[in-house]
Amino acid sequence: MTIAADLVTIIAVTAGAVFFLAGAMGLLRFPDTLSRLHALSKADNLGLGLIVLGLLPQANSVFAGLKLIFIWMLAQLSAATVSRLIATAIAKDTGS
Amino acid sequence: MSTLFDFGLASSLVALALYVGWARDEQSSIVGFIALGLLLSLGWTRLRSIDVALTEAAIGSGVTGLLLLRTQTSLRNDKPTGQEFGVLAKVSIGILCAGLSAAVAYVVLIPPDPAPTLAPQALGSIDVTGLGNPVTAVLMAYRAIDTLLEKVVLILALVGVWSLTSNSHWGGAPAVPAIGTPQPLVFLGRSLPPIGVLIAVYLLWVGADAPGGAFQGGAVLAAMWLLAMFSGLQPIPQTQSVNVRLLLVGGPVIFLVTGFLGVGCGAFLAYPDGFAKPLIIVIEVALILSIAVTLGMLVAGPAKRGPG
Numbered sequence: 001m002t003i004a005a006d007l008v009t010i011i012a013v014t015a016g017a018v019f020f021l022a023g024a025m026g027l028l029r030f031p032d033t034l035s036r037l038h039a040l041s042k043a044d045n046l047g048l049g050l051i052v053l054g055l056l057p058q059a060n061s062v063f064a065g066l067k068l069i070f071i072w073m074l075a076q077l078s079a080a081t082v083s084r085l086i087a088t089a090i091a092k093d094t095g096s
Numbered sequence: 097m098s099t100l101f102d103f104g105l106a107s108s109l110v111a112l113a114l115y116v117g118w119a120r121d122e123q124s125s126i127v128g129f130i131a132l133g134l135l136l137s138l139g140w141t142r143l144r145s146i147d148v149a150l151t152e153a154a155i156g157s158g159v160t161g162l163l164l165l166r167t168q169t170s171l172r173n174d175k176p177t178g179q180e181f182g183v184l185a186k187v188s189i190g191i192l193c194a195g196l197s198a199a200v201a202y203v204v205l206i207p208p209d210p211a212p213t214l215a216p217q218a219l220g221s222i223d224v225t226g227l228g229n230p231v232t233a234v235l236m237a238y239r240a241i242d243t244l245l246e247k248v249v250l251i252l253a254l255v256g257v258w259s260l261t262s263n264s265h266w267g268g269a270p271a272v273p274a275i276g277t278p279q280p281l282v283f284l285g286r287s288l289p290p291i292g293v294l295i296a297v298y299l300l301w302v303g304a305d306a307p308g309g310a311f312q313g314g315a316v317l318a319a320m321w322l323l324a325m326f327s328g329l330q331p332i333p334q335t336q337s338v339n340v341r342l343l344l345v346g347g348p349v350i351f352l353v354t355g356f357l358g359v360g361c362g363a364f365l366a367y368p369d370g371f372a373k374p375l376i377i378v379i380e381v382a383l384i385l386s387i388a389v390t391l392g393m394l395v396a397g398p399a400k401r402g403p404g
Contacts, residue, residue, distance in 0.1 A: 077288065084280035 005057035012054030019047030033090050037083050044079040048072055102142060109135055126164045133157025146307035147231040150299075154315035162322075162395050170397070226373030228305030235309065236376045240365045244355065247348045247383060250390050254344070258335055261398040267336030270393070271400035272326050285327030292320035300384050304373070310347075310380045314387025321392045335399050340389060347386025351379050 023043025030036045052072040059065035112132045119125040133156045140149035181189070218230045218238065225237045235243045261268075296316040303309035324330035333340045354375055358366035367375050 074291070077284065081280045081284040085278060088278050088280075 009054045012050045016047045016050030122168050130161035150312045244351050265399040267403035268399035268401040269332045269334045270396035281327045285329045289320040310383040314384045317388035318391035343389040347383035350382040
């Protein structure tokens, strides 16, 4: 049982880390701000989501697991809002 | 593996600190400083100082970063009035900073063996306080005087900010940046505060037995208040408002009064036997409100409108 749980953790956290790496590369390499935002939100949503998913089997209690999911949802909420705000500011600047 | 992680963390800290010092414009510097604070709190977590990590993330990175950004925005439109520092001044500042760093490095890198610690004493008498978290016991019982003075300093800082008000605006309300309150911000301003207030109360309550406390909770509370103010859902109170001023001094005053009541039990800030925990809770509740209002008003800045 523990081996299965550990396997889930290793696979999910590795996949999450890959998303973060891709997001960081996109942030550095993409040409304009909107594409960079796009790269960043993938890292935030999927990367953090997969890492939380991978950590769930390691949580000591149901409450600790719920806390992890809660943190992911809070990060989603703030990331979505900040992305919208930055995108709106760019749209205003370029007049489009 | 963890050595590799720690090495990476420590070198990114140094790199980021150099970036903050060398960045060409102020805004990049400030953003670097905020990131530095977040990395620092990771470092404190690695040192198992969760209380310090929480405070660093909330105050060192969050509130200080926001304060710096606000200051930079309001300075951006002003023409620089002061002269650039001369070579002599720059060199002396450099020498003083390097000397200070060397002194701190000496103390940190060459500690006496065994390193001095008060941890056994702090844990030894913790039962008397009724608390479970030794850090809270230090802050609220063993070294309560430091915490009390810290809160007074916070109010002095606010007095410093308020003293920048022009005569005609004295007592009026600070102004938020004109961002036209975009819809997503209003949505966040409506949905996040209920959760944030709950987290602040949780941080305060859990501080008795686990990492947390009035300072961390107060910072979260201030953030929620600022979110409501910046999204235009909540008016910024006037600086002459009696309620605001009562909340500001409430925490330190209750702290001081309990301190003087303690004189009856033998010493200033002594808690009567068996009443340590309830008294500490009363003080902490008053403090969290004072800290939240002080931090919120600090970020809001000096009054920009006349009283009315």
